[in-house]
Amino acid sequence: MGQVLFRNGRLFDGEGSELLEGHEVLTEGSVIKEVSDKPITAEGAEVLDLGGRTLMPGLIDAHFHAMAADPDFAKMEAMPRSLLAQHARQLLEAALARGFTSLRDAGGADYGLALAIKAGLIKGPRLFYSGRALTQTGGHADFRALEDHSAFCFCGQGSHVFGVIADGVPAVRQAAREELRKGATQIKIMASGGVASPSDPIWNLQYSEEEIRAIVWEAASWRTYVMAHAYTPEAISRCVQFGVRSIEHANLIDEPTAALCAAEGAYVVPTLVTYDALHRFGPELGLPAVSQEKLKEVRAAGLTSLELLKAAGVRMGFGTDLLGAMQAHQSEEFTIRAEVLSPAEVLRSATSVNAAMMNAEGELGVVAPGALADLLVVDGDPLADLGVLGDQGAHIPVIMKDGDFVKREGL
Structure with missing residues (x-):
């Protein structure tokens, strides 16, 4: 041109x-x-x-899942990766058509998708990918059914697209190094329970201090950072104190924890539209019953978290975390946030704030x-x-x- x-x-x-x-x-x-x-x-x-x-x-969406073809992660983990890639192509191209020229993938996308976009095989946004999210046994990216035998090795199970189980400092170091070796632009960890996983309550704390600090060190050695799924004040504060740069979701954050995030210069990426979409469409799209129950608590606290983060002066990124067909509602995150934030604040979160968080300040x-x-x-x-x-x-x-x-x- x-x-x-x-x-x-x-x-x-x-x-x-x-x-x-x-x-x-x-x-x-x-x-x-x-x-x-x-x-x-x-x-x-x-x-x-x-x-x-x-x-x-x-626009930049800093919490996207290109490979998320379905709300049921266990079902997706059993899909052939070639099939998931075709779903990803459609989801990426649709995001670009909505004006999102860059995406930070929060688990699942890899160098293959990024290369396909660069080669023009996928007409999609620029992709910052985390590879597989790191999770402890029973953590938020451990999608095995409760009745699965504990001796069954996750590393050989299904397509293991979205997460990799790693327990203990040596294992998390190796897992982080493996994703960084494959070009991950940041590392994603699971630091609290979540909605989509079957075995962990929202309040569950995940990964020890030693494990989180080891992962942060490995990311820093590659001049990048760690993003962490975390809902509760304790989970969030631990991550921030241990060096995590980007906190995902944070629905249950409280005033002291928001102040800590601001003081430490951490970013927080709320993803309110996904809870609205899961509430409206999740059951008919196959969201498991256990996830529907966990959804209630975090959905109710969403707007309050924005108020607390704004009052504390926390730098808020823009993310959506939508799954499958619900990604059509990606742009509704703008209007949901406008109930608390000014339009300029919302737009900056989806442009310059996200760029700074993703180490692309002045470039994007x-x-x-x-x-x-x-x-x-x-x-x-x-x-x-x-x-x-x-x-x-x-x-x-x-x-x-x-x-x-x-x-x-x-x-």
């Missing part, structure tokens, strides 16, 4: 709280070359007259010189109505990723 000049629009740059009038943006190849409040001269550039529409960075999530040319043109003003980011991308006539038009309608 050569040069493209965007003019006659309003700009949300990913960092501010207002739309900027009279700004022009020039891309060259895969990057943004210039952003100016004065007319840009670029002979030979293709000019897009936005007609007053909004130009903004591509902003419209600025030197950043990658991941851009959306939106009909309307997302700072006045976050709903313009919904409806499966119907109000996003232009999607650019790496300087190439993924979608271009009417301009």
